[in-house]
Amino acid sequence: MNKIITISREFGSGGREFAKRLADELGFSYYDKEIISEIAKESNLNEEYIENVLNSDIVNQFNYTFAHSFTNINQVNTSVEIFNLQNNILKSIAKKGNCVIVGRAADVILEEYNPFKIFIYASDEYKLQRVKEKELHDNSCSNKDVLKMIKKIDKTRASNYELISCKTWGDKSNYDLCINTSNLDIKVIVKQITNYVSEYFK
Amino acid sequence: MNKIITISREFGSGGREFAKRLADELGFSYYDKEIISEIAKESNLNEEYIENVLNSDIVNQFNYTFAHSFTNINQVNTSVEIFNLQNNILKSIAKKGNCVIVGRAADVILEEYNPFKIFIYASDEYKLQRVKEKELHDNSCSNKDVLKMIKKIDKTRASNYELISCKTWGDKSNYDLCINTSNLDIKVIVKQITNYVSEYFK
Numbered sequence: 001m002n003k004i005i006t007i008s009r010e011f012g013s014g015g016r017e018f019a020k021r022l023a024d025e026l027g028f029s030y031y032d033k034e035i036i037s038e039i040a041k042e043s044n045l046n047e048e049y050i051e052n053v054l055n056s057d058i059v060n061q062f063n064y065t066f067a068h069s070f071t072n073i074n075q076v077n078t079s080v081e082i083f084n085l086q087n088n089i090l091k092s093i094a095k096k097g098n099c100v101i102v103g104r105a106a107d108v109i110l111e112e113y114n115p116f117k118i119f120i121y122a123s124d125e126y127k128l129q130r131v132k133e134k135e136l137h138d139n140s141c142s143n144k145d146v147l148k149m150i151k152k153i154d155k156t157r158a159s160n161y162e163l164i165s166c167k168t169w170g171d172k173s174n175y176d177l178c179i180n181t182s183n184l185d186i187k188v189i190v191k192q193i194t195n196y197v198s199e200y201f202k
Numbered sequence: 203m204n205k206i207i208t209i210s211r212e213f214g215s216g217g218r219e220f221a222k223r224l225a226d227e228l229g230f231s232y233y234d235k236e237i238i239s240e241i242a243k244e245s246n247l248n249e250e251y252i253e254n255v256l257n258s259d260i261v262n263q264f265n266y267t268f269a270h271s272f273t274n275i276n277q278v279n280t281s282v283e284i285f286n287l288q289n290n291i292l293k294s295i296a297k298k299g300n301c302v303i304v305g306r307a308a309d310v311i312l313e314e315y316n317p318f319k320i321f322i323y324a325s326d327e328y329k330l331q332r333v334k335e336k337e338l339h340d341n342s343c344s345n346k347d348v349l350k351m352i353k354k355i356d357k358t359r360a361s362n363y364e365l366i367s368c369k370t371w372g373d374k375s376n377y378d379l380c381i382n383t384s385n386l387d388i389k390v391i392v393k394q395i396t397n398y399v400s401e402y403f404k
Binding site: 119121123170172173175176177178179180182183184188189192193195196199200 | 321323325372374375377378379380381382384385386390391394395397398401402
């Protein structure tokens with residue numbers, strides 16, 4: 001069976017950098033935005049639209065639709081189709097070879113592959129600093145606003161994960177290892193974790 | 203400053219074995235029951251009594267006392283004295299040299315030492331098996347009863363930790379690393395984590 005590592009992460013914790021470096025270190029394939037491109041190919045939908053659907057709060061979308069007498073039912077159908085496609089694509093990725101997959105509730109969708117499940121998190125101070133430096137590239141937003149955005153993104157991730165898995169996003173019992181990136185350089189963490197993960201697959 | 207590692211753990215997860223092995227691997231002193239013996243020496247109280255006080259639900263003790271018109275006030279005073287002694291002993295341990303400390307909310311009490319904080323946890327199945335094998339040494343208890351006992355012990359740990367720290371016990375944001383022992387041998391985990399911890403203290 002192929003070796004699958006899933007990385008769930010708080011926004012701003014450096015989970016994506018961690019995942020990319022871990023994949024490089026192990027010589028595994030790396031999947032993040034690539035999944036969106038695959039869905040776009042299969043569905044003939046626009047990548048930006050797909051990303052928007054996957055990263056918005058699905059429960060809210062559904063509630064809105066049902067509250068408005070099904071006027072938005074096509075939108076819901078498209079969302080369901082996108083989620084189904086995502087599941088199929090994740091499963092075909094898992095069949096292809098060893099890989100590291102970021103987000104997408106892959107830890108649950110690929111459970112039959114016994115993935116090694118990692119959750120990456122950090123302190124609010126660390127995430128704030130990192131998001132301002134790496135994502136926003138400017139200092140015009142107030143810290144309060146940036147933190148509010150971080151919490152909102154994580155709330156949506158949590159909500160969608162719960163919908164797919166019936167589990168609580170970020171609850172450590174769902175993962176093999178939960179790593180706080182606040183106090184150590186991600187490069188250093190990856191170097192140390194590579195052997196740990198390899199032991200799991202022995 | 204001395205290097206302090208604190209190990210918090212779910213009952214039955216193998217946290218104590220992990221801590222002992224990690225201390226041996228790093229050549230650090232190891233403190234667990236030794237703290238009880240120190241409190242006994244300082245207070246002239248019986249070790250078993252001290253252990254009983256520290257491992258019982260302090261909030262419940264207080265509530266009981268206040269609900270019964272202070273008839274039990276001496277008991278509460280003794281409990282407070284034991285907790286104060288424990289804090290002082292933890293601080294003198296931290297001053298002595300590099301060490302690994304199990305439980306006792308040492309991660310919070312020794313916060314000024316910037317300890318590396320680890321939380322050890324495992325699945326219910328793993329904990330059930332381990333407790334039956336290593337603690338009970340027999341099979342006469344039902345799985346349901348053993349799990350109930352595990353949850354009760356953890357509930358008390360959580361309650362006392364919260365009282366001391368105003369933080370949530372087991373909430374991953376309080377720790378540098380949370381390790382699930384369900385799927386890898388503890389000896390193997392310790393070997394892999396030793397370098398990780400060393401990097402933190404560099």
